[in-house]
Amino acid sequence: MILRKLKANEHVLTRPLWERVFDEDTTEFLDYYYTSKTEDNEIYVIEKDGEIHSMLHLNPYVLQIGKKEEGSRYIVGVATDRMYRGQGQMTELLRKAVRDMYTKKLPFTFLMPADEKIYYPHDFRFVYAAEQWEAFMANGEVPSLDAILHSGNGKRILLRPALASDCKKIAAFAEHILEEKYQIYVKRDWLYYETLLREQKSQKGGILLAETDDEIKGILVFDEEKGFSVREPLVEPGYEDIFEKGGLILKKQEKKKPMIMARILHxxxxxxxxxxxxxxxxxxxxxxxxxxxxxxxxxxxxxxxxxxxxxxxxxxxxxxxxxxxxxxxxxxxxxxxxxxxxxxxxxxxxxxxxxxxxxxxxxxxxxxxxxxxx
Missing domain, CATH: 3.30.1050.10 (SCP2 sterol-binding domain)
Structure with missing residues (x-):
């Protein structure tokens, strides 16, 4: 067995393993991932006789942490072929990745666990619980992008899906909201939102904008793979009801969901x-x-x-x-x-x-x- 970091032109070699282990992911999503996310990420693998049996992906993000901008890596795609599980291959990959990230002086790394018990022995702990939201149409219809676009309320509130040409505008709006509200968040420039838009489209979704007088007052990430799912909205202070006025009611659930675990590095x-x-x-x-x-x-x-x-x-x-x-x-x-x-x-x-x-x-x-x- 050999543990190594793949060269950029070898990243596509891990797709068959991804397809075997994460068989719930669609072809559209994998096409997006292996053309967009693997361009600049790092992939560690364990292979035997040239065949990859285990892998770990490190996707780079720039974070705002307090008053500083720092690099970080989001761990995804941790997978081992079924017949090679229980041999400590994931442990080897995690340890190698963690040590390498330390040498880069990255403050911490983070991941979204399928099961927290897997990562607890590897020094990962929960640091972030996400707000959970449900969406309802004000007119009683089942939420969908089509229903939203045809719900017109005549109150100068426009809800519409974002286009690639909107990404610079979205980034400026989001940065203003994020820097006021959070200590730690991913820096979101226009390229971030352009990539996010492609990601959401690969999952039958997009970014919904709430506008008044041609100015963005709220953004909402959504997908329609399994009904109409939404992620935490960003809204201009004073416009908390902007989506509701546009015909889409957002209801925050009482309990947050533990979502992200982190491991301190440097x-x-x-x-x-x-x-x-x-x-x-x-x-x-x-x-x-x-x-x-x-x-x-x-x-x-x-x-x-x-x-x-x-x-x-x-x-x-x-x-x-x-x-x-x-x-x-x-x-x-x-x-x-x-x-x-x-x-x-x-x-x-x-x-x-x-x-x-x-x-x-x-x-x-x-x-x-x-x-x-x-």
Whole structure:
């Protein structure tokens, strides 16, 4: 068995494995994926005698994290042929990918798990729960793009599907909304929306625009593969009812759905994106079973203006009394997904009162929008 990263012109060789493992995906979607997403992604495989038995895709995204723009990778297409499962091939691929991403100083990597239990042992933890939405037609019809386009309400609200020529306008609108509302989100330029539009069309969908006086006031990603499904709408403040006025009622469900798990990679890079509510200074020793370079003492000193991160090796006999913390627990804490007490309980770790007080002064990165599909 050989583990290697494919050359760009070899990426298409993984399509047969994708088709075998993810047989629910349509030909239209795979045509889109293997012409658009594999142009600039990285694919790791395990092969024998030239035949690929296991794979992992790293799709690149630029994220806004706090006040900084940082690269990241979205892990997708993790698959192993049925007869080769249970041999640790996924573990090998994940470990290799995680180590390589660390060398690029990427703050974290993320994925949408088919089953969280698969990734929990590999130091991934949930960081983002997505709002769930349902759509209804105001006139009682079953939602569909055709029904929306023929629902005209005469109130100067236009709902229409976006065209490729709209993407620059959409990107400008989205960036304005996102920077006000979220700490972490994918940077969305016109090319992002042009790609997203192709992705949605491959799934019998698109991007729905809500306009008044030729200005975008809301956008909604939808598909019609299995009924009319929508993803979190972005709406101009003050226009929260823009879609309803256009004839489409959006109802947010009470519970969010845990959607994205993350794994911290280069700890200094992530911490440098954070801010403090007030002055704080503390130390901890990180325990990372995969990225050995992370196993060191981290010294944090910050205030409302800036945060400084310093590291040093763990010197024998000179680390007594310094709080130890696993990379799993640190992930959950920095993203503010659960309380410190809950983290202690679930990760079976004990934090000192001093450590809890000090790390609580960091502003958690908990205002997140990561609802990418691939």
């Amino acid at each position: 700890v200094e890079s992530l911490l440098s994106c954070m801010a403090c509510d007030e002055d704080t200074e503390f130390q901890f020793i990180l325990v990372d079973p995969v990225i050995r370079e992370n196993n060191k003492i981290f010294s944090i000193k910050g205030n409302k203006e800036h945060l400084v991160v310093r590291t040093k090796p763990i010197a024998k006999g000179k680390s007594d009394g310094i709080q130890m913390i696993s990379v799993d627990a640190l992930t959950t804490i920095l993203f503010g997904y659960k309380s410190l007490e809950k983290v202690e309980e679930e990760e079976q770790e004990k934090f000192s009162a001093e450590f809890k007080e000090s790390i609580s002064k960091l502003q958690p990165l908990n205002r997140i929008l990561l609802n990418e599909i691939v």
